[in-house]
Amino acid sequence: QFANPANPQAHATTTGPEILRQMDGDVDAIVVGVGSGGMLTGIGRFMRGASRKTAIILADPEGSVLAPYVDTGRMVQAGSWAVEGIGEDFVPPNADLALVSQAYAIPDAESFASARELVLAGSSSGTLLAAALRYCRAQSAPKRVVSLVCDSGAKYLSKVFNPIFLAQEGWSHPDRHGTVRDVVVSRYSEGTAVVVRPQDNLRTVFSRMRSADVSQLPVVDESGHVVGLVDESDVLAALLTERDDPNKAFARPVEDVMVRRLETISADAPITDLLPLFRQDYVAIVMDGGQFLGVATRLDLINYFRIAI
Template sequence: MAPVDLLSHIGRTPIVRLETLDTGPCELFVKLESQNPSGSIKDRIAVSMIDAAEQEGRLRPGGALVEATAGNTGLALALVAARRGYRLTLVIPDKMSREKIAHVRALGAEVVLTRSDVGKGHPAYYQDLAQRLADETGAVYIDQFNNPANPRAHETGTGPEIWEQLNGQVDAVVAGVGSGGTLTGLSRFFARVSPTTDIVLADPEGSILAEYTRSGQVGEAGSWLVEGIGEDFVPPVSDLSRVRHAYTISDGESFATARAVLRHEGILVGSSSGTLIAAALRYCRAQTKPKRVVTFVCDSGNKYLSKMYNDTWLNDQGLSERAPVGDLRDLIARRPDEGALVSVDPQETLRIAYQRMKLHDVSQLPVLEHGSCVGLIDESDLLLALQRGLPFGAPVARAMVTDLETLAPDAPLDALLALFERGRVALVVDQGRFLGLITRMDYLNAQRGKAA
């Protein structure tokens, strides 16, 4: 059998029907773009845009590429660049998941991290910075936001696939907008073959696009945690004129929907897919007649295991589903009763304490014995123990701090802040039962959640 180029497996992704979620009178289908070679729908546009640059003579063998990406376009470009022998520099906002950054670096791409809290026109804005790097180095700037090969990939590929797979019965298509290529290409295709098909925009809360489709006005952008969709401007390559319905979806609803899809449908979806499916469910439930609706699993949730599928991360973002109790317990990030506490036993070794700190990305551990907190050990304690000559095999009891200060769960907030002023960590204890730690970062995370 002749070898097959990996890139030839881009597209022709399967469509499945969601069976257990409440879709009202409608059938809701998802196209599993997560099954593309790099794991996302962006493989389609990466090949399309690089093909176009080659055909136009702008990109020659061994050439260099630069792109600004806040999501999966970088992964897709890194895959195609690696397969075809191009050098690639990606300018990435610092909210991109660690898994994605590690993935593109492993594929050989150079990563330039920049700020995610600045808008167009700021020198650190990721698109402006990418353009500047391309100009300075002579590399080809892919520029997905202005590149006509972006929507063309969906007009000539994704749209016809959906039409064929659903036997020409498509009442609505739900998509998000990052660069705008997916929605624009699909809307052009369906305008030709099925003008009655609704084009539905799913937009993160904080993005300006949903309101733009309703009023034509570009409002003030906020911030959001969902990756890959939503914008603070209208991408030049996008055509939103055919959008008939637009839904604004909060981070909380997006993440909860993604987790529900995994729990009830068995599909591990990414954060933008949570937004799309949440919007599709709203659309379906608003209908009075049966319709066939399709949306996308844009990428796999395996890139977000450290984020939206991590209960502690959700809690740190103020998005936990935990019911508030109205006292200091609400500030504890890792509670024993939720199985989230990371601790160490006094007879376990310093090596084990160090490994747990590294694994769980924490700087200190409570030392528990029979359910009671008998000490604390942090990075400084480990360092001092080694300087005193203790081996990594020594028990934690020989290095832990035992001068502890505790607070009852109903203690006033002033008491907690007073502990912080003295450089202490708060141990919350109720009638001898250890409920958890509160660090300065836990308190700051809670305050940020309130401000958002």
């Protein structure tokens, strides 16, 4: 795939001619990414013979070495990126970067936003569309520009289209205040916090814990007030008291087993104020004035420092 000459040849004989035919022979630029390099090279070589005016534009995830190499001719240290399918830490043998007229390094947040807001597609398509928009906005006259949507977004629902994943990466709330607010990933007011009602049963608790991969859930009443916290140990204790009839235990309402003594902290408190709570194995219930914002755990704090690096 990375070195097989049949790869670019396939795009030179099929993809390139199809683009030119569908554009009625008039295309100013084509925006592509590089995984193996076959598409860029095949389309680029075809256009060099069939449409000399057509510019090949490289869309590259920020962190990949390819866009910097096009811009400077030097290899840089590869970084990391969340976009899948394109970007490399080396120049693939099939990638003829001499065909590229201009390259754009697109941050992950911009790629994901483009995929979410413009089309139901994967992150690599978001990178291509973001680069195409940058290219078009830089022009002084209208241009006929082609890019590609590589696949459906249906395979990316847990990542590109998952608001919790975006929040964990720091893209939903990029502004940093240095307060506990920054640590809360899933916010109740935005509908991303996983909660239960006092009248929900323990089977519901277990199901939500398992699907969200969390070990505790805040208990919120119909008015939006936090009235308790239920964790794995509470569910397990209920099951152990009903060993002969687990179904009876799972049918118990949350309000029967939840912890009612809560450790709250202001969203505007300094982040260091979380440490005494965590040393005592508490989950922090974060309040924004009188409103429940969300919970803060040790893992949330670790994630805060990860994305701050």
